[in-house]
Amino acid sequence: MADDLVNVQIDGTWHQFPKGTRMIEACRQAGVEVPHYCYHPKLSSPGNCRMCLVEMGMPPRPKPGEELARDEDGRLPIQWMPRPVIACANTVSENLGIRTESALTKSCREGVMELLLINHPLDCPICDQAGECRLQEFSVEHGTGGSRFREDKVKKPKNVDIGPRVRLDDERCIMCSRCIRFTAEVADDPVLGFTERGSHTTLAVHPGRRLENNYSLNTVDICPVGALTSTDFRFQMRVWFLKETESICTGCGRGCNTEVSSREGSILRQTPRENNEVNSTWMCDQGRLDFHYVNSEARLTQPLLKGSEGHRAVSWEIAVKTLADKLAGFESSKIAIIASARLTNEDLYLVRRLAQQLGVKELDVIARFGEDDGYLVAADRNPNSRGAVLVLGLDSDPGSRISGIRRDIESGKIAALLAIGEDLTSPEGGFSPALLSQLEFLGQIHHTANATADAAVVVLPGATSFEKSGSMVNVTGRLQRLAPVVPLPGEAREDWLILRDLLQALDGGNGAGSSDEVFTLLAHEVSAFEGRTLASISPLGEVLIETGETVPLLEREKGRIAKGEIVG
Amino acid sequence: MDFIALAISAVKIVGLVFLVIMPMVAYAVWAERRVSALIQDRVGPNRVGFQGLLQPVADGLKFILKEDFTPKNVRTGYYWLAPALTMVPALLTCAVLPFGSQLFGEPMVIANLNAGPLFIFAIASLSVYGIVLAGWASNSKYPFLGGVRSTSQMISYEISLGLSIIPVLMILGDLNLGRMVQDQSVNGWLMLPLWGDRFSLKGLLLLVPVVISFVVFTVSMFAETNRLPFDLPECETELVAGYHTEYSSMKFALFFLGEYAAMIIGSGLAVTLFFGGWSLPFGWLSWDGKADIPWWQGLIHMATFFGKVVVFILFFIWVRWSLPRFRFDQLMRLGWVFFFEIAVINIILTAGIMMLVK
Amino acid sequence: MALVVRRPQLKWWEKIYLPVIAKGLVITMRHFIRTLTGRTKVTMQYPEEKWNDQLPEHYRGAPALVTDEQDRERCVACQLCEFICPPRAITIIPEEIPSEDKWAKVEKRPLAFNIDMIRCIYCGLCEEVCPEQAIFLRKDYAITGESRAEMVHDKARLYEVGGRRVGLVNKWNDLK
């Protein structure tokens, strides 16, 4: 099929594309942007916005017996069709011509823009989409600037509550139907539809039904205008103030690629980033909104030491020194370390070194399992379980030693415990505060105040996944990079840095100077990572190990591509 | 020296320094600001008191109340010493200036030395240390450059300054400033030989070297007091504020006072040497220093002296706002290549005239 | 290529400078006398004399927010002024207008609107960029305060200074 190339002329230049390529995709590959609203490569193409109209031409049909004259390059003449065609639903064929800048195409775009804007309200100053609105962009690029419409605009419902996370403004809707197609084709929850088709066409949900599935916020992403806006992000910040950082979601083992938007050190929204090996262009609402804890009041900002009158803030030097001295004071068989599969590979590598230094055998992470929703949410709710197994070199399933550690604490076999990045009293952890109080010593590295920290003698403030750089391995065995989005609050530090200082306090050696260096050390020691550096990991990640797991959503998408329903 | 003479001396010192020089400094500053403003079509300070006459008081208060800030990296001892070294010599020199003839039988001069001009030059040349120390002790680039410039400038011009008054001493044949003034009072001012002995061929011929002498003296005086057009040690366009960049509050004020005090003393010396000091022109109310004169005449003489000084100060200010600053190489060239030679030739010229014309 | 600047060749009387110095002194003396006798008068004695009457029509003084005929705050917190402001003097925190509010249909308004008048450079870009005609540069130019905090004009202060402005385009109410 790949060999089945056809010659296509786009704006006077000849290109070659596989047969069956949509004209809009062909133009995109040739570096010519065809404006469009309703077309989305991951959705079916109804061709209803008419924005992608282009002029098309084909070789004229020869009279019987007539041979068409070819030019010196062997091309047939192109006879331009008097009417435009939509580029999103038509495919290329041999000797096809496309004009995207001709007078006809331009007047088509002007006309379409004028009609789309007839009933569109002039509330860009209020609309959250302003700044990333296709209607705004194309209006500037292809519109006429003025309106000839003198009649009253059609009034439609505004500020409609159609779901817990999505707000609808029908006057802004341009009826591209992307959201309807997404809910029907991808999320399999077709609650959206057009009612009162005609000049009053209204996007609506049936009374009593709501757009509340776990993927509803994707409709906000694909809405080319401000009709669907996120309740969470609504009126928080104009988009042109946002700084985008490419990272990954750590809500579950899928590791959806994300773009995190922040301003002046606070995160305001998280949107999916296209990666056809992980999350296509989608993301679940749960993961997407899982960033508010970063700005929480409960964040730990100073190293704490427990005295007779509760915790008091101390300097990093004292805190790390105390922790090292305390741990060194125990026999290695009496110490246990519980790390987290929410830590990066770099953090976990230093945990491994720490365990080696102390001679600790009781080392594990806390497992977290839920239900695989058949789309993107993986059953493993830890973002880096695979990495934990690889880096820590666990010989059993992650989390399988935890109950043993619990028993040993009860029996007094374990007297000192270090919890890194986990609240042990959480449901998954299963440690009760009473059990923790039986320990002679408890230390914790965590980003937010919790019950374990209450019981801990030394509490060191760590970083959230939005504040550190590093790498993680998702459930399909893909090595992906995490980027720091916002600066750390107060005196909090990245976890690898804390662990490095702790190691230095214990063995006096020189530590790594950056997470990149830690990764390099890791690559030397763990065979799966061999030959890689942190900087060399591509922005879309790369396959590290084969786990045989597949992504249900991606499998369905591949099926639809194969059937030609979508471009993909 | 008995107690009464000591007391009288103290009264003269305090009276001259604190009742005359200091207020004069203050009002010289006020005059500087008002005159410069008028020259530049502005108004100048006119808010504090009538026509801004209380402005110097306000300025003084401000200087006293401001934080006396000493930067961290300065050489503290020298840094503190420098302003005093600028201020004190300027005030010391006024000891030998006859600011009047006689009041209640007491000569109106603090120390009636027989080597007046020499004393003045000796002490005045100390003031260079203030500036050099300030520049060096500040431990900062601009003050340092200012200090270095100041050293070369002041040392250079001291030579022409000293040489320029030799013709005057030759003509008057005396080193006691008091007697020099008495001579001029009776025999005609050097710059205005229109009565007494000097109203003769010799006197008029000697006017030529005297005028040259006066010009060289005045210009050198500008350079010595770091006044524009020779204010290179502190020129703002290049050195921020030159040697006193790092100074604030009262220490800065001391530099300020020193500069203006030097200006007043310089004016006083010029008046004494060339314009007959306290004496009125054309021999009016002249005094040869022998018989006592009534007190009102003494007061008139004192007023005359300070009047002349004020005119000179105004001249200083006028020049400052008329002429642009010299370049440093031009300054040195002027000092060494022109004024030094002119002053030396002038001495020969004077001697020639005195020898040939009887 | 080196550029040779030809210096003027001075005559001997020019070289001694004295004539030009005298000329300069005469010029400054003339200015001195003219100003002293009141023939030259340039300076205006602020605050006894003020420019207020002579201020040009489009004088750019302190920026302020305005309300319309129906006392609705015109600003909808679009933050364009915050974006355009060259010295970044403007800070806006937007909020949603509660549904029970009379102007709920406008949906958005500023919760906080601060202009740091120490930073403001009176360029007028905020007024120019405002799509809602909500911010105007007034003729006030004497903006003073006793602390930095006082120099940050908050929303209440901005509306107090700006007051009500009539005759503007009314996009949101039925006055049209």
Add this chain to the structure above:
Amino acid sequence: MSLSVPADIEKEIDERITHYPVSRRSAVLPVLHILQRHFRFLSEDAVSWTAAKLGLEPIQVLEVVTFYPGFRQEAPGKVHIRVCRTLSCAMAGSYELLDNLCQAVGIDASHMGHHHPFAVSEDGRFSIEFVECLASCGSAPVCLVEDELHERVSPETAPDLLARYS
């Protein structure tokens, strides 16, 4: 589901659905017609019932209901009058006709508009609406009372027309 559909109607619907073997969604229109014929309008419950019957989302049925002016979402009067207002009829006085009919049966038609296509008399006996062309332009003005077409209805004598239905 609060809509109670009589067994015979449901049977008819079930039978009609069998006419659309490829996609049950295609049966929406006939099912709605049957339901409207029976209930005289399509309530929210009727929409939900249809959706459940055909295995669709209610919004998919609502889309169809709101598209066709022939489907009513509110209860009409016992006698539903449809007055043509397309060109020929409008020129022949159909607006006057509607006014007169309203006056005759006591209908306040002031709130009629896009979202309320018809008005019902206070006693609930009559309801009236404007419709587009009834395909009888040659005999304008025309109106449809229930399913009976009346041609050349003079606005003056129109109220007499309704006597038959009271």
